[in-house]
Amino acid sequence: MTRTLTALSARRRHPLAVVVLIALALVLVGGLYAAVAPRPAEASTATADADDLQAGKELFLANCATCHGLDAQGGEIVDGSGAGPSLIGVGAASVDFQVGTGRMPLQMSSAQAPEVPKIRFSQEQIDQMAAYIASLAPGPAIPGEDVLDMSDVTAQDVSRGAQIFRTNCAMCHNFAGKGGALTGGKYAPDLTGVEGKYIYEAMVTGPQSMPVFPNSTISPEDKTAIIAWLTQEEEFRPEPGGLPLGSLGPVSEGLLAWIAGIGLLVGCSVWLGMKSS
Amino acid sequence: MSEIERADEAHGQGSTALAKSGSGVPERFENPGLPPHRHRMGDVDPQAAKRAERQVAFMLLLSVLGSIGIIVSIIGIEYNGGWDRISTSTRAIGLCMFVSLFMLGVGAVHWAKTLMPDDERIDYRHRQRGTTAEREQAVAILKEGSAEAGLGRRPLIRNTLIGALALFPLPAVFFFRDTGPLPGNSLSVTMWEEGTYLVKDPTGGRIRAADLTYGTVVHVMPEGIDELEEPLNEKAKSAVLLMRLDEDLLTPKSAEWGVDGTVAYSKICTHMGCPVALYEQQTHHLLCPCHQSTFDVTQDCKVIFGPANRPLPQLPIRVDAEGYLQASSGFHEAVGPSFWERG
Numbered sequence: 147m148t149r150t151l152t153a154l155s156a157r158r159r160h161p162l163a164v165v166v167l168i169a170l171a172l173v174l175v176g177g178l179y180a181a182v183a184p185r186p187a188e189a190s191t192a193t194a195d196a197d198d199l200q201a202g203k204e205l206f207l208a209n210c211a212t213c214h215g216l217d218a219q220g221g222e223i224v225d226g227s228g229a230g231p232s233l234i235g236v237g238a239a240s241v242d243f244q245v246g247t248g249r250m251p252l253q254m255s256s257a258q259a260p261e262v263p264k265i266r267f268s269q270e271q272i273d274q275m276a277a278y279i280a281s282l283a284p285g286p287a288i289p290g291e292d293v294l295d296m297s298d299v300t301a302q303d304v305s306r307g308a309q310i311f312r313t314n315c316a317m318c319h320n321f322a323g324k325g326g327a328l329t330g331g332k333y334a335p336d337l338t339g340v341e342g343k344y345i346y347e348a349m350v351t352g353p354q355s356m357p358v359f360p361n362s363t364i365s366p367e368d369k370t371a372i373i374a375w376l377t378q379e380e381e382f383r384p385e386p387g388g389l390p391l392g393s394l395g396p397v398s399e400g401l402l403a404w405i406a407g408i409g410l411l412v413g414c415s416v417w418l419g420m421k422s423s
Numbered sequence: 424m425s426e427i428e429r430a431d432e433a434h435g436q437g438s439t440a441l442a443k444s445g446s447g448v449p450e451r452f453e454n455p456g457l458p459p460h461r462h463r464m465g466d467v468d469p470q471a472a473k474r475a476e477r478q479v480a481f482m483l484l485l486s487v488l489g490s491i492g493i494i495v496s497i498i499g500i501e502y503n504g505g506w507d508r509i510s511t512s513t514r515a516i517g518l519c520m521f522v523s524l525f526m527l528g529v530g531a532v533h534w535a536k537t538l539m540p541d542d543e544r545i546d547y548r549h550r551q552r553g554t555t556a557e558r559e560q561a562v563a564i565l566k567e568g569s570a571e572a573g574l575g576r577r578p579l580i581r582n583t584l585i586g587a588l589a590l591f592p593l594p595a596v597f598f599f600r601d602t603g604p605l606p607g608n609s610l611s612v613t614m615w616e617e618g619t620y621l622v623k624d625p626t627g628g629r630i631r632a633a634d635l636t637y638g639t640v641v642h643v644m645p646e647g648i649d650e651l652e653e654p655l656n657e658k659a660k661s662a663v664l665l666m667r668l669d670e671d672l673l674t675p676k677s678a679e680w681g682v683d684g685t686v687a688y689s690k691i692c693t694h695m696g697c698p699v700a701l702y703e704q705q706t707h708h709l710l711c712p713c714h715q716s717t718f719d720v721t722q723d724c725k726v727i728f729g730p731a732n733r734p735l736p737q738l739p740i741r742v743d744a745e746g747y748l749q750a751s752s753g754f755h756e757a758v759g760p761s762f763w764e765r766g
Contacts, residue, residue: 306626313625313642317700317712328703329710329717329728352638355703357666362634363623363641388514422463422536 202278205271209251218282236351237285238276243347245272247340249354257331258354286350286360293366294342299374307371314359315372322393323376328355342373457543465537475537482530489523611757611765613645613661615738620646621665621687621748629747630665632682638704641665643687645750660758662690663738664700665748668707672721680739682748687738688724691759692716694731709735733761 206218213221213230220232230252233240244250246269248262267275276288312321318334320326325336332355337345346369352358361369391398464471496515502508553561574581620629624642627649635641643663648654670684677686688709692699697713702720708727709718716729724735736758741751757765 309625314640317698326712328701329706329708329715332703334701352704355705357640357702357704358636358638360634360636360639363630363639364626368626386509386513388510388517418532421461422465422541 198274198277199281201271202274202276205267205275206278209267210275213252218279233279233282235283235285236279238273238280238288239286239347240351240353241276241279242272242288243344243351243353245275247344258333261335286347289343289346289350289366293346293370294373296342296370296374296377299370299378303367303371304375304378306368307373307375310364310368311372311375314364318356320393320395322390324393337376340376342377345373345376460542463537463541466541472538475533479530479534479538482526482533486523486526486530489519489521489526492519493523495519609656610759610762613754613758614648614651614657615645615661615663615750615753617750617752619750619753620743621663621740621750622646624662631746632685632742632748633746635665635667635685637667637669637684639665639667640702640704642690642700659696660691662698663687664690664702664709665740666702666707666720668720672707674721674723677720677723677737680737680751682740682742685740685748686720687740687748687750688718688720688735689738689754689758691735692731693726693733693735693758693760694729696759699735 206214207216210218210230210233214233215221215230218233221229244259245267246265248265249259251266252259253262273288279285280287311319311323315323318326318328319337320334323337326334328334334356348356349359349364349369349372350361359369364372385393391402465475466472493516496512496519500508500512500515502512552558569575621641621643622629622645624644629646630641630643641664643665644658645661645663648657648661651657665685665687667683667685670678670681673681673684673686678684680686690698690700692711692713694711694714694716697711699709699711699716699718701710701712702708703710707720709720709724711717711729711731714730716731717727718724718731718735719727724737726732726734736754736756738754739751740748743749
């Protein structure tokens with residue numbers, strides 16, 4: 147920098163001066179923006195203060211109240227607009243899950259809210275809304291770091307997690323966690339690549355069609371074990387069969403057998419019946 | 424006269440002269456015969472024959488390589504304790520097996536199609552009926568044999584023979600009887616009885632009724648099932664799904680058999696015995712993953728869709744003095760699919 151500055155003073159109109167000026171201007175604008183713009187949440191689990199509650203309520207009124215009612219008491223169907231369920235007592239975990247995975251705000255009325263990759267709120271805004279909803283009535287809280295810490299998970303824990311998963315989750319989410327169909331267009335989503343926090347929150351809140359698995363029936367340690375099995379799956383359970391075909395079971399295997407297998411047989415039969423040139 | 428003749432003479436035998444009737448449509452069609460034989464490239468060009476020979480040899484050689492590949496994959500890819508090696512080994516063995524067998528077949532077919540003689544031959548049918556002399560001889564042999572056996576003259580032997588043959592299959596009934604114990608009433612009853620505690624599956628531990636929030640599902644087994652001699656047989660019958668929903672949604676009978684909206688239903692589908700465990704918390708429907716039978720918990724698990732034809736049996740539950748859930752009686756009917764005695 148000093149060298150650039152001396153160069154500038156030595157030759158007043160150095161050809162690189164414009165470039166340097168633009169760069170400086172960009173740094174200035176960026177710095178100003180960073181100072182003024184909302185900061186990403188650093189202390190998301192900190193107790194919410196009155197400002198956060200107020201901000202959360204404003205965000206709620208602007209984005210959620212149309213369906214969920216002005217006091218989060220649940221909406222009524224007016225002029226064909228959809229009714230949302232009451233949010234009193236759903237807890238902070240529910241808000242963090244629904245908004246953090248992009249399921250809410252609902253894009254359109256359909257069988258179920260899909261996971262959306264583009265999240266329209268910062269984590270701080272989500273936390274403010276969560277704090278507001280949690281202030282209405284007690285409900286499941288956003289899980290802390292202790293239950294999401296996978297560093298001291300043992301192979302035994304992973305095995306136990308897999309066992310609990312097979313009994314409690316696999317009937318909907320598939321034995322490999324790849325998801326599956328429910329009735330009327332609803333489905334259990336694919337769990338690959340889902341953050342541990344959201345898996346935990348889904349278990350304690352029971353979003354949409356999913357039932358609730360509270361900590362009294364599946365303990366936090368067992369939930370950690372399930373998440374460990376789901377998120378460390380690649381390391382502990384790759385495909386011994388060599389060709390998993392998405393681990394969807396008879397659907398993809400049948401498709402391959404019918405199209406490729408029978409296709410090969412048909413091709414061979416046609417070739418057998420052809421006259422040789 | 425040989426009944427097989429070279430078809431070359433038959434080629435082009437079709438007659439062009441058709442017996443015409445007045446209307447212009449022939450009265451009968453003449454046998455058009457075989458189309459003229461077309462020679463293959465290999466039949467006329469020694470170069471092409473040589474080329475086909477090399478192709479067949481190449482395919483068979485691929486098969487040889489595939490077979491060697493199977494051996495190499497089995498010996499060469501050693502198991503090092505990691506799953507990735509098993510995956511690689513499975514893939515390599517499978518691929519080599521395919522090449523080995525498929526190229527053997529393809530080579531054989533290509534050989535037959537390109538190099539082996541392909542002229543058509545005619546194999547005329549002969550009469551099925553033997554000559555009169557042959558038929559008379561056969562009848563004579565039968566009559567002679569019957570006379571020599573003397574069954575007609577010796578009724579004692581005939582009757583004991585019939586008796587011996589009739590009784591011969593009878594021991595099989597007793598063999599089958601010994602293949603296993605009769606099921607008895609094991610299909611009709613489960614381990615559940617009055618006072619059996621509900622425990623979580625698979626982690627164990629009794630369930631406190633007050634711990635269950637609305638929308639909660641718990642997969643449940645009877646307490647002490649793992650100490651049984653055959654726990655898996657019992658688990659296949661005794662699995663229960665515990666759900667908590669708003670008590671007002673339940674039928675009166677269903678609510679009475681539950682505790683504050685917590686109800687326990689058999690998890691064994693009444694169609695084919697799959698575990699019915701896909702509980703949709705919002706619609707209160709239970710879905711069987713095997714054949715999509717759907718049960719409505721708010722209508723006492725009545726079948727609302729699919730091939731099952733009986734509702735899921737409900738397990739009556741109550742709480743003990745400390746608030747833990749236990750069965751207030753066993754199932755009132757047999758769980759799972761229909762069987763002969765159940766009707």
